[in-house]
Amino acid sequence: MNEVRLFGTLTKDPNIRHSEREDGYEVARFTIRVEQGAREDGKNYADNVNVVAFRKVAVLVEKKLRRDMAVIVLGHIHANSYTNRDGERVFSQDIVVDKIDIVTDKGVENMAPEAMQTMPETMGDLPFSEPEY
Numbered sequence: 001m002n003e004v005r006l007f008g009t010l011t012k013d014p015n016i017r018h019s020e021r022e023d024g025y026e027v028a029r030f031t032i033r034v035e036q037g038a039r040e041d042g043k044n045y046a047d048n049v050n051v052v053a054f055r056k057v058a059v060l061v062e063k064k065l066r067r068d069m070a071v072i073v074l075g076h077i078h079a080n081s082y083t084n085r086d087g088e089r090v091f092s093q094d095i096v097v098d099k100i101d102i103v104t105d106k107g108v109e110n111m112a113p114e115a116m117q118t119m120p121e122t123m124g125d126l127p128f129s130e131p132e133y
Contacts (some may be wrong), residue, residue: 011030069102070103071102
């Protein structure tokens, strides 16, 4: 089972692009900071996790999400590799959004469940060229 649930805050505004495929669907990329809490040394630690959303969810992400907003992301891990500009093979992992909620002082706002989707059907044509984080 490939399922991920994360709570964190956006490190910057989402970046949206259109795929290079003929249908040109939207792709939103953003990073969330996920706190790990204090360790034995007393310091707080956090991970910056790369997240990607497609199509209608990407459009909603662009419209509704901004830096420092708290979100709950439900999704799955997608391992990726590409060749960078220097000709080196680079490997990465992204969390692909299946569902995302905004967390506010008033509670949790569901970002339109009818727009939630999974990845495009053809994995080989995904716009996972060199990411810009």
